[in-house]
Amino acid sequence: MSCALVIFFFGFLTAVYPYENASVQKNGVLDTGNMVSQNSDNSTLDRNNNTNHDLVYPREWLADLFYQSLVTFSVKDVGSSACKVQTQMYLNHLKNNSRWAVKMSDSWVKYPNGLLIGLTHHIGVYDECINVHQPVQGKYCMSNIQLHPVTTGTKKFSQKPGNNDPAWEEILGFNDVGDQVRRNHVNIGICIPEACTFEDLEFALQRRLDSIFLAQNVNATVKVEPSLCSTNKDVHPFGMGYHLTRMILVLLFLTCCLSTIVHLIILKKIKDNEETSKFVTYIKWFSIIQNMSDLLKYEKKNPLDVFYGVKLLNMAIVLCTHKYLYIVWGPLQYPPQVEEALMNKRPSLFDNVFQNVMYTSSNGVDPFFFFSAYLTYFSLKSHYNKRKSGWSEVPRNILYKYLRMVPAYGAVILATIYIIPHMRNGPFWSYKIQPEIDRCKHYGWTNLLFINNFIGYDKQCLLHSWYISCLLQFHVIGASVLYVYYKSKRRGLMLMWSILIISLTTPFVLTFYNRSIGFVKLNYSNLENVFNDSQEFKDLYRPFYTRMTPYVGGLLAGVLVDNLKERKIQFSMTTTYVGSFITLIVVYFIQAYAVFFYDSTRPYNAIEHALYATLSHCTFTILFGVVTVFHSSWGYGYLENVFNNRITVFFGKMLYSVYLVNIVVIMSMDYSRRFAVYLGEEQLFKEFTYNACACYFVAFVLYLSVEAPFANITKKIFYG
Structure with a gap:
């Protein structure tokens, strides 16, 4: 009877409040799928015969048009006299098959392939071009060509062309809804003489493409960025x-x-x-x-050392996620591998657990906030008990934390501005690294004041540095709240619960009020330019007041564990493992629920997204809250040996340095790529492994030369 009432209730809601008809319009694009199925023969005939004022498609395929345009292309009759002289010399030697001239011509693509599947970057062989020195220095330039129909008439494009539709519809009818690589953007690397400028190439290439494409009712707009032209000479100043x-x-x-x-x-x-x-x-x-010696120091009986291993595991996930994102931001050999996940029309919580966590992991650093608060609780407990001073101890502790974090942080920023640019090169190197240099030069001071998560996200030096600012801001809150707690437990607990309520309410209100998505959704509009107009990244991802839940949860977990120890409450082994497993399952379902938001046909519901914005920051808080409680009692037996040993403690002590350098290391590798990446399992494993090794090596050097020495000095100054 109850089941019947539930079915009737949901049936009534569906009848009274039906979903928006997603088949009528999807993301502002008319879906003609039903029309095509009803009139498939006539519709196909119209497309092929170009009747009904439809778009007149070219008779030849796009790659053929590019070949006709590029096979004999050169920047002749444009630019300065030096450019004209070098270009003519190149053409004369090319006719005679001179080795240097053929190397320049051989280094770039004339017949691009993979256009239908989104292979938009046709890089060629960068080093073959720039290593031509005599009698002409080769200059490599990456051109961006945007393709649009000259006129569409009354033509309406579907969101995804069918197999029997013209292939040109995939290009000229491309609908940018954020979940696909832009098929109508083609990037081709071209080798030109050094005396010719990016403007010369842009003008000459536009003139050549117009002569071929306009006759086919296609408008090809050329854009060449000056920073996408380079030789083997270092263009960054040694000031x-x-x-x-x-x-x-x-x-x-x-x-x-x-x-x-x-x-x-x-x-x-x-x-x-x-x-x-x-x-x-x-x-x-x-x-x-x-x-x-300090790094290798290991106390087997220290119960808190187990969390080094847990944080180490989470850092591995963070490193893999960052690496994956930077790979996707670059040229991909087979983009459908990513698009299939972003365009999943029927997402499932069970098909791919790793992928679900990956694409919903905008809360991936929450465990660090939780454990930072949890460890701060115990460290300040003993600290405040030893020192009986008043409120002055709070700013003293905050200043100590600040001075511990600044030296290594400053070293990484300085290296990013002045050292890293001279270490690599590549077709995208200057174009990608120069904006990072400019942001750090002009706004790096906000990083050292730990306020960069409040400035414009397009001005932020180092993409991941918002976390470090949040870390210190949370420590200011934690040190103050814990002082109140140690003076008066009742007032301290009231303050903690008040902050927790605020932390739960804030993301809900912001998401609902702004009608934004409840998490940072990964799509190509974000992946191509992370500093874009993303409301979620600006208002939900970086500010500390939207991410306080795990930190306050860590403080409350410390209070709870303390009380359990005082009352000598113990949990059995069965309770520990069963309780942890059930919590893990529940937390996963909450965390992975966001995969449903990747369904472009799913109607937007402000309350649903606002609830997820709040609950997503509770997932790791609940999970590790349960873990810390059970760990303080019976523990996890032999499983703890996996997380608490000399190796995990050794690498765990370097986590701050690892986090500082990981984006810089990734940038230095991925911004200097010469090829499109195939995201196969073997390739990803190699990329992740090499990236982790490189990050830890650089972090090891940073720790021994900067972090540890200045930590010793700071500790001596403050605490003798």
């Missing part, structure tokens, strides 16, 4: 900033080396029972031996 940064980094390296040598001498004297002066002990701050 005062470069020399000062290099001097600072070299000085730090030499200091570490000399300190290590002195430390070895000290150890020898101690072994020989010789006295050493007290001042030489300060040398140990920069000693690699001392800092490595």
Whole structure:
């Protein structure tokens, strides 16, 4: 009877409040799927015969038109006299098959392929072009060509052409709804003489394409960015900033080396029972031996060390996610691998668990916020108990945290501005890295003040640095709240619960009021330019007040664990494993629910998205809240040995440095690519593994030379 009432109730709601008719219009594009099925013969005849004022498609395929335009193309009769002379020299030698001229011609594509599946970047062989030096220096330029019909008449395009539709409809009728690579944008690398400018290429190529494409009712608009033209010469200036940064980094390296040598001498004297002066002990701050000893230090009975392993696992997921995104931002050999996930019309929570988590992981750093609060609770507990000073202890602790974070942070920013640009090159290198340099030059000071998550997202130095600002902002809240709690537990708990309620309400209100999506949805409009007009990235992703839930949850978890220990409450092994497993399943369903939002036919519901914006920040909070409670009781037995051992503790202590350098390392590798990437499982495994190794190697150097030494100095200054 109850089932019948439920079915009747939902049937009544469906009848009274029907969904919007998605078949009439999808994302502003008329769907003629039903019309085609009813009049398939006539519709096909109209397309082929171009009747009914439909678009007149070219008789030849796009690649053939490009071949006709490019096979004999050169930047002749344009630009300066030097450009004309070098171009004529190139053409004369090309007729004679001179090796240098043929290398220039051979280095770029004349007949592009893969146009239908979205292979939009036809790079050619970059190094073959720029390594031509005599008698003409080769210059490589990447041109962007946008294709549109000259006139469409009354033609209406479907969102996805059928197999029997003209292939041209995939190009000229492309509907940019954000889940596909733009088929009507073609990027072709071209090798020209160095004396010719990007403007010369743009003018000459536009003139040549017009002569071929306009006759076929196609408008091909050429755009060449100056930063997409390069030779083998370093175009980035070696100014005062470069020399000062290099001097600072070299000085730090030499200091570490000399300190290590002195430390070895000290150890020898101690072994020989010789006295050493007290001042030489300060040398140990920069000693690699001392800092490595601290890094390798392992206390088996420390119950908090297990969280190094948990954070290490989460960092691996973050590294893979960042790497995956940067690969997708670049040229792909087979884009449908990504498009099939973004265009999933019937998403499922069970088909691909990893993919579901990947595409809904805009809350991926929430575990770090949770554990930061949880560990802060116990560290400040002992700290406040030892020091009986008043409110002055709060700003003292905040300043200590700030000075611990700044040196390594500043080193990464300086290296990004002045060192990294000189380390690589490639067809996209200057175009991609220069905006990052400019943002860090002009707005890097906001990073060092930890307020960059409040400035325009198009001005943010280092894409991932908003997290570091949130981390310090949360520490300001945590240090203040915990001081209140240790002075008065009742007031402290009231304050924590008040902040938790605010943290749950804020994303709901912002999402509902702005009618935005409840998470940062990954689509090609975001992937092509992450600093675009994304309301979710601006209002929901970066501000600390929309992400406070896991941090406050970590503080409350610390309070709960403390109370359980005081009352000596224990949980059985069965309760621990069963409870954790059930929590994991529930959390996954909440987390992966966002895959349904990738269905473009799903009507927008503001309340649904607002609820998800709130609940998504509860997933990891609930999961790790349960884990910390069970861990403080019986624990997880032998499973804890996986997360708590010398290896996990060693790598876990470097997580701050790893997070700092990971985007810089990824940029240096992916921005210098010479080829389109195929996202096969084997290739992804290689990319992820190499990226993780490179990140940890650079982080290891940063930790030993900057983070650990300055942490030793800061600790000595503040706490003796």
